[in-house]
Amino acid sequence: MRHFTSVYDLPDLNEALKTAFEVKKNPFAYQHLGKNRTMILIFFNSSLRTRLSTQKAAMNLGMNTMVLNVNQDGWQLESELGVVMDGDKPEHLREAIPVIGSYCDIIGVRAFAQFKSKEDDYQEKIINQFVEYSGVPVVSMEAATRHPLQSFADHFTIEEFKTKEKPKVVLTWAPHPKALPQAVPNSFVEWIRQADYELVVTHPEGYELAPEFMGDIKVEYDQKKAFSGADFIYAKNWASYSSYGQVLSRDRNWTVDEEKMALTNQAKFMHCLPVRRNMVVSDGVIDSPDSIVIQEAANREVSAQAVLKMILEELK
Amino acid sequence: MRHFTSVYDLPDLNEALKTAFEVKKNPFAYQHLGKNRTMILIFFNSSLRTRLSTQKAAMNLGMNTMVLNVNQDGWQLESELGVVMDGDKPEHLREAIPVIGSYCDIIGVRAFAQFKSKEDDYQEKIINQFVEYSGVPVVSMEAATRHPLQSFADHFTIEEFKTKEKPKVVLTWAPHPKALPQAVPNSFVEWIRQADYELVVTHPEGYELAPEFMGDIKVEYDQKKAFSGADFIYAKNWASYSSYGQVLSRDRNWTVDEEKMALTNQAKFMHCLPVRRNMVVSDGVIDSPDSIVIQEAANREVSAQAVLKMILEELK
Amino acid sequence: MRHFTSVYDLPDLNEALKTAFEVKKNPFAYQHLGKNRTMILIFFNSSLRTRLSTQKAAMNLGMNTMVLNVNQDGWQLESELGVVMDGDKPEHLREAIPVIGSYCDIIGVRAFAQFKSKEDDYQEKIINQFVEYSGVPVVSMEAATRHPLQSFADHFTIEEFKTKEKPKVVLTWAPHPKALPQAVPNSFVEWIRQADYELVVTHPEGYELAPEFMGDIKVEYDQKKAFSGADFIYAKNWASYSSYGQVLSRDRNWTVDEEKMALTNQAKFMHCLPVRRNMVVSDGVIDSPDSIVIQEAANREVSAQAVLKMILEELK
Missing domain, CATH: 3.40.50.1370 (Aspartate/ornithine carbamoyltransferase)
Incomplete structure (x- = not known):
């Protein structure tokens, strides 16, 4: 290489x-x-x-x-x-x-x-x-x-923590006060598509990622449906790609909290960090034993x- | 450790x-x-x-x-x-x-x-x-x-330069234009109390350090009395602890100068640096052969x- | 040393x-x-x-x-x-x-x-x-x-690239939006005078360097005459020494361009970098095969x- x-x-x-x-x-x-x-x-x-x-x-x-x-x-x-x-x-x-x-x-x-x-x-x-x-x-x-070094670490971390051959991995948009690049979600989707996982992406309308990164991955606009049975929840905010660089929503109904995590298959919680607590994810989720953000960063x-x-x- | x-x-x-x-x-x-x-x-x-x-x-x-x-x-x-x-x-x-x-x-x-x-x-x-x-x-x-790495260096420096078993060590407050933390004097007193020295602290009223650091060390409010017979003069400014963070005095009568050093037992002059010349200490004192601030910093x-x-x- | x-x-x-x-x-x-x-x-x-x-x-x-x-x-x-x-x-x-x-x-x-x-x-x-x-x-x-590390690298680079025993080396002033120190040209002249080269300095009136650096080197105020037959063109802006620190000219007629380089003996182009393109030197000259600014920096x-x-x- x-x-x-x-x-x-x-x-x-x-x-x-x-x-x-x-x-x-x-x-x-x-x-x-x-x-x-x-x-x-x-x-x-x-x-x-x-x-x-x-x-x-x-x-x-x-x-x-x-x-x-x-x-x-x-x-x-x-x-x-x-x-x-x-x-x-x-x-x-x-x-x-x-x-x-x-x-x-x-x-x-x-x-x-x-x-x-x-x-x-x-x-x-x-x-x-x-x-x-x-x-x-x-x-x-x-x-x-x-952000391919991040995606590589993410993939490696899932390999370390997965308990079934083909886990369900969910990338979920989450709210944030400022406009953030699409680098992490783009790269995550592009990379994880190469792995033999079940990959689901969920976000509000208007937050569609660029087609060259999404490939044939479908969006599930209902966050709760997306979470159902998930093995890994990967949260990340990004600004809109279509309305380029704009913050279309700060809706904290998209925050990852304990109630939503209860819909999963006791999913591990992931985030690339830095993360805004109680915007992107509740204290309860990120401080829980199923949060693997530190191991992911390591x-x-x-x-x-x-x-x-x-x-x-x-x-x- | x-x-x-x-x-x-x-x-x-x-x-x-x-x-x-x-x-x-x-x-x-x-x-x-x-x-x-x-x-x-x-x-x-x-x-x-x-x-x-x-x-x-x-x-x-x-x-x-x-x-x-x-x-x-x-x-x-x-x-x-x-x-x-x-x-x-x-x-x-x-x-x-x-x-x-x-x-x-x-x-x-x-x-x-x-x-x-x-x-x-x-x-x-x-x-x-x-x-x-x-x-x-x-x-x-x-x-x-x-600031314990500083206090350890201070103690070590006194050990290197002392010419009697139990030297008289004086910590003196000195004026400064801005509010500085108490970390250095707190730490110095706490540390030097563990050594078998005669320790005296001198400062204007209102500059008393926190009791947990002072222990049973008494304050001598008359700076000249404190300097009398001293073997080491350790100068430092700090902001008030009781009127927390306030500058109560910039009185340059507290500046360490040649006249005050003449009251000592040809004391070594110490300071943790950075030091404000002609505020905390006169050029004459810090440039004298008895100034050991560089050796202390080393x-x-x-x-x-x-x-x-x-x-x-x-x-x- | x-x-x-x-x-x-x-x-x-x-x-x-x-x-x-x-x-x-x-x-x-x-x-x-x-x-x-x-x-x-x-x-x-x-x-x-x-x-x-x-x-x-x-x-x-x-x-x-x-x-x-x-x-x-x-x-x-x-x-x-x-x-x-x-x-x-x-x-x-x-x-x-x-x-x-x-x-x-x-x-x-x-x-x-x-x-x-x-x-x-x-x-x-x-x-x-x-x-x-x-x-x-x-x-x-x-x-x-x-800036003697620069001058040493400049001298070494000329030694690497010269094709005759005693090349003609021209230091030319060039325009720049801001006031820059004389360190690089001072040092270059002082250093290159020690080498057995033909050294010519050219700049607009008012940009004379300090005499202690110039020694017996003469100024050629006509930039084109200076360039004639040159083996190395060393471009650099500096602020005035006599009208200390002032920008007397931003005249882009002094910019080093292809037309002027055509007057030289296919001279190598040098500059200490950073360089303002199309102020100090045209894109055409700095991107040409005779530009050795990267090798010089290396x-x-x-x-x-x-x-x-x-x-x-x-x-x-």
Whole structure:
């Protein structure tokens, strides 16, 4: 594997899962792979889990790491071609990216959807420039439309916790005060479609995800019907895709609470975090023994390490 | 030792001092202890000495380190339970802490008094949540009411510089333009009470420290009387505890100057730094050969390394 | 070599170049030199290339690194002596510098010209205090009047790309929306004067550099004449030295474009980056095969590693 920006970059999903189980069992067994290798983690946006888990994963593999918070440590970067740069952006990605690539062996990059233009976001203008110009492997630490390290950790976590061959997995929209990108739900649906699970998506009307991510997955607009018999409830807010970037509802009837969880097959509760308590999920649910959000977050180190291991193995 | 949040966490103060002398002599002799161990340093507040000295101490011991500036790198964290999180804090400590704990072996945390509520500050709401929820050892890098790594370095420095068995050590309040927490003086008094020194505290009326830290130590309200015959002068500003968080005086008659130092037994001058020159202490005193503020600060690496060594030795 | 703040600190320029070629060929061959050594990189100003390349160079040599962004991670530092510190700067360089020095073996420091006073800037008040007070070797990561790691990389890059013994090297001023320091052009002229090249400087009237950097180098005010037959074009904006810190011209007739490059001996195009496209240089020139700005930036790792290697070899 060269780059990692979606599930489609994996040569083989089952092999990737096997690698994840291996590195979880023996995190320090592969340090020869990372010796004298350096990963630079570039953040256009804030990060807690991704920052720490990816850096930890790289260090587990014996790599050196450097972190760059673009807008704080450096300066704003221009991404449009052909402009006269007389404004507030002193450097172009066209220079910054290959320069950063020259100082490292792998780049991790986080660049959220900006909600200024659906086209720009869904063309993945920033991460694609990294892939094109950096000269080194690029790992998405959440791009405009996908968060594949999260989805990989989610899949791995379901594998760890499932008690039947083909569990029912429900992705449910939940309310939130602000407009959030579709990266996590897009990526979750795209990824979990590759697994042999029963996948159901539920959300209010107007929150349909982009068709290229949904494929043939049907929406169940009745949240309670969707929850019925579920083995895993994956909650997440996102802003509208069709009315791009808009918050159409903050309806707390969609909050995941104990009453709804009672409709499930004692489902495990999942969320990528950070989560707004008592908006997205009630205290009672997230604090219950069936909540596996911490284990899920801990597995971010595992998915990152599996990805980095696969990339390092192909570096010459 | 599991956690380090006050002098009371040490199994034995004299053994701890001995460990400090050992690691100062041979800082790189214990790298097997930290191999494949990671420390995360979390800052809710700015830091210079603590940031660098603690990170250096961990690296001396062979550990990997990661630094998280909560409000810059990540986002604001909610600390109250039961709230509907529809405001500007996107994540709760109840999730953030165990997640961070899952990526490391030791957490260092800095969370100052916020001066909004004496009760909240003196209950140590933040660091106590770290101890309760993180699942790993927690080291205070200055909490609301104590700064034990500083006090340990202070004690160690006095041991290095003392020329008699039982020196007279004076903690003196000094003026400052802003309201500062009581963590350093609280912690200093609490810690030095455990040593067999003659300890005197001097400050203007209204600046009495909390009784649980003072114990049976008496206040000498006349600063000059307090200085008489002193072997160590430890200067520090703090805001009022009784009129909580208020600046009752900026009286530069309390500034430590050459005239007052002349009353001492050629006392060494100490301060935890950062220090406001010509407010807290005159240029003449801090630039004199009897000023040991730099050596004291250098010993922050030593106290941090001794603490980390003791914790690593008990990690399985 | 003890400190590195200008070309004059090098014991021998040719030996330094030889060291640079060595470390480029074998970046990981000298890790015994950096074992248990720590470099602290201190930034008073933003940085991208310098931050990453210097950290990378130190890690190549087996060193540990710590990064301090003074104004974000810590707090503002007072640099004037004798003041009553009752304002917004809680710590003096007089304490901060030796304390930082006590936690490391080498300090890198970036402190730009502040454009408040030509005298203060040209006396290099900040970096000189680091040299004086830190107790450890100091490496300039761009000071008020010089950027020697950049100039070293520039010289090395010309050596790599030159096709004749004595190439014609042209430093040309170019327009920019904001006032930039003279550090890069000062340092470039001062350094390249030591090499056996034909050096020409061209800029509009009013942009004369300080005489101590120019020495006997003559200015060619006609940019096209200067470009004629050039082998290397080094573009850079700077604010006026005589009308200190002022932008006297934003005349895009000085922009380096294809038409002007056609006057040269198929010159290589250089710039220290970040560069404003279509202000300083046209897209056509910087995207042409003769643009070597990325290779030049990549060589920042090489010059930094050569400097650190020379310093480490003299550390006891």
